[in-house]
Amino acid sequence: MASYIENAKKVFQNNFDLKETESVLIVTDDELASIAEHFYNAGKALGNEVAWIQMPAIYTSGEEPPVSVAAAMKAADVALCITKASLTHTKARKEASAEDTRIGTMPGITLDMLEEGAITADPGEVEQLTARFAGLLETGRSVRIEKDGETVEFSIDGRKGIPSTGIFRNKGEAGNIPSGEAYTAPLEDSANGKFVVDGSIAQLGKVDEPVVLTIEQGRLVDASGEMGRKLLDLLGDGNGRIIAEFGIGTNTAARITGVVLEDEKVYGTVHIAFGSNKPFGGINEAGVHIDCVTTKPSVWIDDEKVM
Incomplete structure (x- = not known):
């Protein structure tokens, strides 16, 4: 588990250049919550303010998430969407970007993908x-x-x-x-x-x-x-x-x-x-x-x- 958290910390540091004062939101669902937890713990280990929101894994890629998820994304400095279906091409993602949130979407990510490959x-x-x-x-x-x-x-x-x-x-x-x-x-x-x-x-x-x-x-x-x-x-x-x-x-x-x-x-x-x-x-x-x-x-x- 320690290696997963270390790799998750690298994502925050290398992909977002995360600052100590920035807030982080973890968006996940019932299927990928166990993987999202590594990023939640990584954010805490880095000393950032971290929040977590979880939804059912019933959505299709491109389908809009619950309105509470969309609102939470707008309020964060950095949001990671670790869900079965992709939120990349949704209004929720686009509107959060317009509010200056930096967003990484990780639909379907596996533990193997957190260790090697892309x-x-x-x-x-x-x-x-x-x-x-x-x-x-x-x-x-x-x-x-x-x-x-x-x-x-x-x-x-x-x-x-x-x-x-x-x-x-x-x-x-x-x-x-x-x-x-x-x-x-x-x-x-x-x-x-x-x-x-x-x-x-x-x-x-x-x-x-x-x-x-x-x-x-x-x-x-x-x-x-x-x-x-x-x-x-x-x-x-x-x-x-x-x-x-x-x-x-x-x-x-x-x-x-x-x-x-x-x-x-x-x-x-x-x-x-x-x-x-x-x-x-x-x-x-x-x-x-x-x-x-x-x-x-x-x-x-x-x-x-x-x-």
Whole structure:
């Protein structure tokens, strides 16, 4: 247990540059409370004012948390969200950031991930790779992805390229910990083709066999296999099936673990998500946000092959 607390202290020191006078909020749920406790104890050991709020583990990634959680996030200097489902792309997170809270989201983190893998990466390397790909997304107009004979294309024209390094030193900064990705919000009606998922799907884990996603005018219309059926169920029949995100992994220490928090950061992978994207520059609100990861694709941004 001591090693977990020491690594949690490093997250506060290295990722947040936490000051002694700053308040810390631990947001957790019934499923990940035992892991969140290490961060709670780490904050106390560092001498900070630490508070704890816990909710049921019944929420879907992208779904808004209870209003009491949203209010508590706004009141803290630093908030760590250690929950089964992701709070990254919620209004609660966005509004807390607007109130200057620095926020790290750690959906699905395991004890193994607290010891090794993405969390051990060289921050300088992650920042350098992330800046490169975020720059390509910032200036790019179109994306083409090829994998196992299937192709999907979409527009990113006019959308921001967003770096996620897991380093939050300035007021209002937020993102995943561990991190290492560059991402953007594709134009919601622009995607057409098929995307092969052979890594993992958020909340479902590693795929047993490749899942082929069929996308027409930005909407997911079909997904192969049993995991594909489960994905469609998670997304529902409404706006949850609209393309929300395209991301590129930039963390060379990350591994495919079955937990998308780490999987989508693996260097050499890309991911597409469906559902809400309004918190990072899109126009869709869906109450859900589910990422789908593929390994070793060929990727073009405009006419440049970047992977």
